[in-house]
Amino acid sequence: MSAVVARARAARRAVTRIALAPLLLRAGIFFSALVGLLLALPAEVLRGQLLVVVPVVALLPAVGPRRIWPTVVALLTVGGWVLAIDGYDRPVALWRLFAVAAALYLSHTLCALVAVLPYDAVVDPAVVLRWLLxxxxxxxxxxxxxxxxxxxAGVGGAQGLEAVTVAGLVVAVLVTALLGWLLRRR
Incomplete structure (x- = not known):
């Protein structure tokens, strides 16, 4: 029982010591994850009780950015996007695709920043500004x-989508190869 009491005291101490910058960055994680989930999931799915669960799921990576939660939320967002496109025949809108991708990237990069910041860190605003820029x-x-x-690609049919997909895969492979080469070069 003393371990539970010690954890409760540590959690209370952490909440009272949290600094503004890590708190705002965690709020950014929450909002970017929430926007990504809401844009990706089909509207038919969000009408039920799942609408109450989505903010709780979006809160998980903000609370535990070093744990598995950012990956879980990213996979749920991508899965929701695929479900909306394939299961509910939502047409692919370019603005929605870019918005979901931007939300995923912002959530990911903010989790990376917050994961290395202690909750009570005093952070120079210039560091956060450079990261966000x-x-x-x-x-x-x-x-x-x-x-x-x-x-x-002239996306007018399936052949245009295939060309864009292949071009994206080529870029992803090239970036991965470049990063691997840079790591070995160190």
Whole structure:
């Protein structure tokens, strides 16, 4: 029983010592995960009691960014997207696809930042600003490249979607190879 009491005291001490920057970053994780889930999941699924569960699920990576929760929420978001497209015949809208991808990326990158910050860390706002500006640059670059690939492929049918998918896979493989080469080079 003393272990439970010790954990409760440690949790209370953590809540009273939390600093503003880690708290705001965790709020950003929650909102980006929530937006991703709400945009990805089909509206028919969200009408029921699942609408109450979605904010709780979005809160999990904000509370435990070093645990499995960011991966679980990302997989649920992608699974919800696939369910909406294949199971409920939702048409693929480019704006929704980019919004879900942006929410997933923001949630991921904020979890990476928060995972290395203690809950009571005093963080220079310039550090957070640089991190967020880098994330915005990645999102803008991805959106421009994505629209360019879609336009070049002339997505009018299944062949255009296949070309975009193959181009995306080639880019992913090249980035992975580049990262592997950079790691070995150290």
């Amino acid at each position: 880098r994330a915005v640059a990645v999102l803008l670059g991805t959106a421009v490249l994505g629209v360019l690939l879609v336009e070049l």
